[in-house]
Amino acid sequence: MARWPKPSEGSWTEHYPDLGTGLVSYRDSISPEFHELEREAIFKRAWLNVGRVSELPRNGSYFTKEIEIAKTSIVVVRDNDGQVRAFHNVCRHRGNKLVWNDLPREETRGTCRQFTCKYHGWRYALDGSLTFVQQEDEFFDLDKAEYGLVPVHCDVWAGFIFVNLDRTPRQSLREFLRPMVTAVEVYPFEAMGERFSYRTRVKCNWKIFSDAFQEFYHAPILHARQSVPAVAEAARAAGFEAPHYQIDGPHRMLSGAGVQPRTTPPEAFKPIERLIRSGLHGAWDAPELPGPLPAGVNPGNCNPWGLSSFQIWPNMVILIWNLNWVHVYRYWPSTYNTMVYEADLLCVPARTARERIAHELAAVTYKEFALQDANTLEATQSMLESRAIDWFPLNDQEITCRHFHRTAAEWVADYRHERAGG
Numbered sequence: 227m228a229r230w231p232k233p234s235e236g237s238w239t240e241h242y243p244d245l246g247t248g249l250v251s252y253r254d255s256i257s258p259e260f261h262e263l264e265r266e267a268i269f270k271r272a273w274l275n276v277g278r279v280s281e282l283p284r285n286g287s288y289f290t291k292e293i294e295i296a297k298t299s300i301v302v303v304r305d306n307d308g309q310v311r312a313f314h315n316v317c318r319h320r321g322n323k324l325v326w327n328d329l330p331r332e333e334t335r336g337t338c339r340q341f342t343c344k345y346h347g348w349r350y351a352l353d354g355s356l357t358f359v360q361q362e363d364e365f366f367d368l369d370k371a372e373y374g375l376v377p378v379h380c381d382v383w384a385g386f387i388f389v390n391l392d393r394t395p396r397q398s399l400r401e402f403l404r405p406m407v408t409a410v411e412v413y414p415f416e417a418m419g420e421r422f423s424y425r426t427r428v429k430c431n432w433k434i435f436s437d438a439f440q441e442f443y444h445a446p447i448l449h450a451r452q453s454v455p456a457v458a459e460a461a462r463a464a465g466f467e468a469p470h471y472q473i474d475g476p477h478r479m480l481s482g483a484g485v486q487p488r489t490t491p492p493e494a495f496k497p498i499e500r501l502i503r504s505g506l507h508g509a510w511d512a513p514e515l516p517g518p519l520p521a522g523v524n525p526g527n528c529n530p531w532g533l534s535s536f537q538i539w540p541n542m543v544i545l546i547w548n549l550n551w552v553h554v555y556r557y558w559p560s561t562y563n564t565m566v567y568e569a570d571l572l573c574v575p576a577r578t579a580r581e582r583i584a585h586e587l588a589a590v591t592y593k594e595f596a597l598q599d600a601n602t603l604e605a606t607q608s609m610l611e612s613r614a615i616d617w618f619p620l621n622d623q624e625i626t627c628r629h630f631h632r633t634a635a636e637w638v639a640d641y642r643h644e645r646a647g648g
Contacts, residue, residue: 484532
């Protein structure tokens with residue numbers, strides 16, 4: 227039976243009285259001016275996840291990352307000593323983008339021994355040092371040691387690569403993540419060697435999209451047709467809407483009981499799900515992971531536990547399912563009302579053709595759910611911009627949305643205060 231808060235515990239919002247219970251404005255999601263402030267106050271100051279170390283399998287492996295909200299591109303590389311580094315993707319000579327293929331604004335990846343500028347042939351080692359200048363004697367007092375690539379602060383936690391674009395980050399990565407998030411670092415992410423990736427542009431503000439993935443209040447309605455009635459009823463009986471919420475600094479998490487496919491009657495599922503033994507929850511026969519789950523994965527002790535979603539400020543989600551697969555989401559703003567949505571679905575590599583097909587079904591089922599969310603949120607953005615309504619009521623289980631918008635407002639207010647010389 228799902229663990230819901232005891233009556234004496236009160237509502238979840240009452241555990242965080244500073245958030246209040248009043249109406250919430252969504253003007254922060256329709257304002258070009260606020261978007262410009264977020265660029266400086268949030269995305270040029272916070273630690274941002276850009277990938278996993280598994281994307282850099284050997285020395286010389288690299289990938290580029292276009293961070294539109296910060297108006298920059300970075301290159302992330304594993305150097306000859308095996309260290310993961312990040313640099314601004316710009317040549318020190320005349321400012322040309324250093325690493326790109328046919329289209330300058332498209333991301334790329336590969337393996338190399340050095341980086342060579344396409345414009346004038348300057349070369350850089352994997353550690354960022356400038357090693358060659360075409361017609362060097364034509365320059366005036368040029369010291370190559372002073373013209374290496376501009377480094378970006380880079381660190382790795384639990385195999386996830388983070389960068390910080392601030393010249394002097396206010397916190398280390400571990401301090402930034404805080405105990406609620408670091409409590410799951412011993413989860414065997416490294417065992418998730420099979421990846422399915424999705425990337426799309428969505429016509430809504432990044433916060434509006436993120437809101438949909440940090441509350442389950444919408445799921446029984448928006449996704450009702452995706453599940454047969456028996457599954458929807460089983461979900462509600464088990465506590466489909468998350469029975470545990472938690473906030474730590476700028477981060478949030480919620481855990482759900484959900485459906486346990488392995489113990490739910492087969493007739494509750496669609497024929498294809500019964501045949502393949504897979505669906506949104508993941509492959510039913512997924513291999514067991516090494517060792518017990520860390521306590522931080524299900525801090526509310528939900529029983530039966532279905533999933534836990536860690537909302538890492540500002541734009542990352544790690545969603546851990548009980549059937550041993552993981553979703554990683556990122557929300558990248560491009561303008562005040564457009565964004566790029568990225569999703570990586572991670573699972574233990576398939577051992578048989580049947581397991582691979584089960585993974586494929588889980589991945590395409592997830593994609594259908596995500597498309598339903600994206601379509602609805604474009605409709606939300608269009609009507610918010612009408613300004614017909616500015617203030618909205620949020621319920622108790624939308625505490626994460628309330629906290630998310632409050633955090634954005636606080637980071638912007640702090641930036642304004644500093645800029646004003648406060």
